[in-house]
Amino acid sequence: MFIEPRVGNGREAPHRGWIEVVAGSMFSGKTEELIRRLNRAKIARQRVEIFKPSLDTRYHEHDVVSHNATSIRSTPVQLPEEMLLLASGCDVVGIDEAQFFDASLVDVCNQLANQGTRVIVAGLDMDYTGKPFGPMPALMAVAEFVTKVNAVCVCCGEVAAYSFRIAASEAQVLLGETDSYEARCRPCFQAGMQEKTPVVPRPTARQER
Ligand SMILES: Nc1ncnc2c1ncn2[C@@H]1O[C@H](COP(=O)(O)OP(=O)(O)O)[C@@H](O)[C@H]1O
Numbered sequence: 001m002f003i004e005p006r007v008g009n010g011r012e013a014p015h016r017g018w019i020e021v022v023a024g025s026m027f028s029g030k031t032e033e034l035i036r037r038l039n040r041a042k043i044a045r046q047r048v049e050i051f052k053p054s055l056d057t058r059y060h061e062h063d064v065v066s067h068n069a070t071s072i073r074s075t076p077v078q079l080p081e082e083m084l085l086l087a088s089g090c091d092v093v094g095i096d097e098a099q100f101f102d103a104s105l106v107d108v109c110n111q112l113a114n115q116g117t118r119v120i121v122a123g124l125d126m127d128y129t130g131k132p133f134g135p136m137p138a139l140m141a142v143a144e145f146v147t148k149v150n151a152v153c154v155c156c157g158e159v160a161a162y163s164f165r166i167a168a169s170e171a172q173v174l175l176g177e178t179d180s181y182e183a184r185c186r187p188c189f190q191a192g193m194q195e196k197t198p199v200v201p202r203p204t205a206r207q208e209r
Pocket residue numbers: 024025026027028029030031032033065066067068150151152153154183
């Protein structure tokens with residue numbers, strides 16, 4: 001479990017701004033962990049703002065909702081820059097589904113942290129092909145704290161770090177849940193990807209000539 005960092009060393013003015021990233025596959029508990037940290041900040045009477053990309057309307061227009069139905073009020077935004085205005089005066093900013101934002105999210109998070117805001121970002125580290133997703137790798141590089149969470153493989157019960165797409169689309173962005181994705185461990189993900197790869201017939205000796 002993530003323990004909230006203490007600020008300052010007692011000898012100088014404490015510095016409060018930093019970036020935390022919660023990354024992992026689908027169903028790994030990223031949103032639950034984000035909500036847990038934000039609720040604790042609220043209990044500590046800190047001013048909290050939560051954002052999500054406006055394209056993610058799967059469960060609710062305004063709420064961030066986990067697969068386990070826990071939820072928290074959020075503001076959908078199209079561009080990361082909108083957060084700078086909307087979050088002015090906040091102690092803590094939470095961002096869910098960060099993989100859907102463009103690269104400017106990294107600058108925006110840095111700006112917020114530099115001005116003293118605690119920024120907590122949750123998102124998919126990899127897309128359905130196993131490639132790094134959107135601004136997530138860059139955010140993990142600049143963050144002070146990175147928590148990687150895993151799901152349970154639906155095929156074998158092992159630790160699942162991959163989101164395997166069972167729907168037919170090859171677009172990088174395809175909103176969905178268990179209808180379109182499965183949490184899978186490395187071997188089960190690889191096996192599934194191999195099954196998807198079309199078999200190219202080997203040329204016969206006659207065709208090779
Ligand atoms: N394969 C799975 N592995 C782990 N949790 C799962 C799985 N399928 C469904 N869940 C549920 O999803 C919850 C996590 O949801 P959520 O926080 O929304 O994950 P994420 O944001 O990473 O997609 C778990 O507490 C559990 O109830």
